[in-house]
Amino acid sequence: MAANEDQEMELEALRSIYEGDECFKELSPVSFQYRIGENGDPKAFLIEISWPETYPQTAPNISMNAFFNNTISLAIKQSILDKLMEEVEVNLGTAMTYTLFEYAKDNKELFMENQPVHIVTSVGNNISIGTHEIVPSSKKRDKKEQLSKTQKRKLADKTDHKGELPRGWNWVDVIKHLSKTGSKDDE
Structure with missing residues (x-):
């Protein structure tokens, strides 16, 4: 159960907004994940937001420690978290989980522009990760x-x-x- 009325209202809003959205996942009534980017997109990442008891008067906890983000460099993760915290400061005192997820979606390309592209291939139970300079999808974009x-x-x-x-x-x-x-x- 959410700790206060603001949280309960925001929880209901999030559930209705993201109903049927496979990128959104409610881990608990005060903890949520959102995948930015499509499955298989090498520049996709996952943000986890959890609310402390005093949220939204205090900042939510934002994490990028999910296993999904293992291929993202530490510097990129920190940069994304820093940008999200700037948004938190602007929105302090208001329900901001939706705002933070949408901000991350709108800025995905900017956030991930310096992230090297990793191609993950699996053979049986073995997973190998290789870095490639040229990705076929980027050729299509140039055309x-x-x-x-x-x-x-x-x-x-x-x-x-x-x-x-x-x-x-x-x-x-x-x-x-x-x-x-x-x-x-x-x-």
Whole structure:
């Protein structure tokens, strides 16, 4: 059972928000894990947050000691924890578990940019970890960045996640516009 009303309300909110989300795991009514990234993603990581009795007036305990994170360097783990603690300070006194998980999801690429990619292969019961400089998935990404003019036009016609066209889609080139209208006025 959660220690106070704030915790009970946050617990109910977390359960409803993450219902059916396979990345979220409730270890106890005051301890939660969230996997940032897909299964098999070499840059995925797991955050564990547990609430002390005085939470949210005091900071939650944040850990990256899960076995899932064994391939992540200590420096990267510490960097992620430092960034999360900055968010904790900003949100102290309010329910922040959801905010911390979402912050980590939004900043996953930034957090893991210096993490070497490990390929884990298992043969029977033996697991070997190898570091590779070039990963086939990164080659695919490079190709996507080089779009033709037609592809760029199609992309510009698409709307964003809110169903809105991108900023500036209907902007007018003021110089061309003025030179066209200006020549008509001179006649």
